[in-house]
Amino acid sequence: MKILVIGNGGREHAIAWKLGESDKVSKIYCAPGNGGTSMEHKCENINLTDNDKLLKFALENSIDLTVVGPEVYLCNGIVDLFKSHNLKIFGPSKKAATLEGSKTFAKEFMKKYGVKTAAYEAFKDSKKALEYLEKAEYPIVIKADGLAAGKGVVIAETKEEGILAINDFMVNDTFGGAGKEIIIEEFLRGVEASILSITDGNTIIPFISSKDHKTIFEDNKGPNTGGMGTVAPNPYCNESVLKAFKEDILKPTLKGIQEENLDYIGIIFFGLMICEKGVYLLEYNVRMGDPETQVVLPLMESYFIDIIEAAIEGKLSDDIVKFKNKTACCVIGSSKGYPGRYEKGELITGIDSCSEKVFIAGADSIYNKLITNGGRVLGVTALGDNLEEAREKAYKGILQVNFNGMYYRKDIGK
Numbered sequence: 113m114k115i116l117v118i119g120n121g122g123r124e125h126a127i128a129w130k131l132g133e134s135d136k137v138s139k140i141y142c143a144p145g146n147g148g149t150s151m152e153h154k155c156e157n158i159n160l161t162d163n164d165k166l167l168k169f170a171l172e173n174s175i176d177l178t179v180v181g182p183e184v185y186l187c188n189g190i191v192d193l194f195k196s197h198n199l200k201i202f203g204p205s206k207k208a209a210t211l212e213g214s215k216t217f218a219k220e221f222m223k224k225y226g227v228k229t230a231a232y233e234a235f236k237d238s239k240k241a242l243e244y245l246e247k248a249e250y251p252i253v254i255k256a257d258g259l260a261a262g263k264g265v266v267i268a269e270t271k272e273e274g275i276l277a278i279n280d281f282m283v284n285d286t287f288g289g290a291g292k293e294i295i296i297e298e299f300l301r302g303v304e305a306s307i308l309s310i311t312d313g314n315t316i317i318p319f320i321s322s323k324d325h326k327t328i329f330e331d332n333k334g335p336n337t338g339g340m341g342t343v344a345p346n347p348y349c350n351e352s353v354l355k356a357f358k359e360d361i362l363k364p365t366l367k368g369i370q371e372e373n374l375d376y377i378g379i380i381f382f383g384l385m386i387c388e389k390g391v392y393l394l395e396y397n398v399r400m401g402d403p404e405t406q407v408v409l410p411l412m413e414s415y416f417i418d419i420i421e422a423a424i425e426g427k428l429s430d431d432i433v434k435f436k437n438k439t440a441c442c443v444i445g446s447s448k449g450y451p452g453r454y455e456k457g458e459l460i461t462g463i464d465s466c467s468e469k470v471f472i473a474g475a476d477s478i479y480n481k482l483i484t485n486g487g488r489v490l491g492v493t494a495l496g497d498n499l500e501e502a503r504e505k506a507y508k509g510i511l512q513v514n515f516n517g518m519y520y521r522k523d524i525g526k
């Protein structure tokens with residue numbers, strides 16, 4: 113099979129690496145890919161990002177399957193486009209991708225089908241949103257409706273912070289349209305869990321649970337990032353949490369997907385908050401998480417390609433989706449300054465001799481040397497028989513790679 117993987121992050125490096133494991137797969141084109149995918153077995157980068165050009169490439173090169181990484185492509189309808197040309201592509205339709213693309217749509221869907229989630233109100237009018245703040249309890253959560261590159265959520269501790277956020281989103285239009293509508297929701301206190309899952313429209317099969325570490329500094333301090341490290345399984349996802357997740361979230365979600373005819377064959381990622389009063393759904397993502405993918409796929413026992421093919425054929429079942437009985441830990445190395453303005457152009461050393469797998473997120477390969485070009489630059493993933501062992505190996509691994517200004521959190525999985 114010749115496969116096209118769309119995207120350029122650490123997630124896509126992990127996807128391409130995992131797909132390449134199967135003998136069924138002969139070639140993987142990564143569009144546009146990064147310095148990591150350019151060096152990965154069977155992979156070749158192609159410098160395309162535009163839907164029409166990707167379509168032309170897939171048709172001209174007889175691509176057997178396209179796997180889409182980022183939500184932006186899914187929300188702009190690449191799946192519908194490829195399918196209309198009889199190309200095989202793995203991902204939800206544009207309509208289904210609205211579960212991530214619009215928080216209002218997602219919350220209405222959750223409410224309609226009884227998916228357990230925080231209480232909320234939706235606003236189109238900034239005056240009404242500001243009025244609502246008068247009687248609200250704090251902290252409260254304010255979310256831009258549309259895609260805002262992970263920056264569209266503000267936890268307002270006070271009314272004043274809420275006013276600032278609403279003005280920013282709705283009046284100043286910081287997100288170029290994505291914050292014109294907002295939702296304001298109840299603040300939930302608890303621990304978060306990511307459950308990436310796969311659906312063929314008939315069933316949803318959860319992958320192993322994982323835990324992201326979102327803030328830049330240790331102990332949940334500092335601004336949020338795209339994710340500074342992950343572990344899988346998530347230590348808080350015990351049997352009773354998983355049972356509640358299935359009953360209160362997964363089952364009603366599947367019912368909704370079917371009743372709304374969403375044409376959903378792809379990844380569905382549940383962002384959960386585990387609270388004293390139950391397990392709540394914070395959000396749907398219609399793609400894999402980053403850096404969750406960098407721990408989930410290394411733990412996958414099955415060939416990823418087999419699972420994807422089963423989903424496309426509508427034949428998913430539990431016995432196809434197998435995970436190793438191990439623990440994984442991924443530590444992200446980021447550029448100096450991230451998540452603010454960060455430095456680029458630094459030479460990365462030590463990858464070849466690193467004892468653990470290194471997934472590249474933000475670096476280009478220039479004359480066979482890896483040069484940083486992003487905020488989150490790389491992730492070192494290690495597996496162990498338990499979390500302690502996985503952590504120890506991941507931290508030993510990250511000490512073996514280096515670039516000027518490299519920063520990483522010391523408490524991933526602690």
Ligand code: AMP
Pocket residue numbers: 230253255265267297298299300301304383394395
């Ligand atoms: P979301 O994009 O909806 O996942 O929100 C991004 C992050 O904001 C989440 O990962 C949580 O850390 C936080 N968050 C979102 N909604 C809530 C909520 N209702 N209560 C507490 N924290 C939240």
Ligand code: GLY
Pocket residue numbers: 324338339397400401402403404
């Ligand atoms: N790591 C969180 C996400 O991918 O949305």
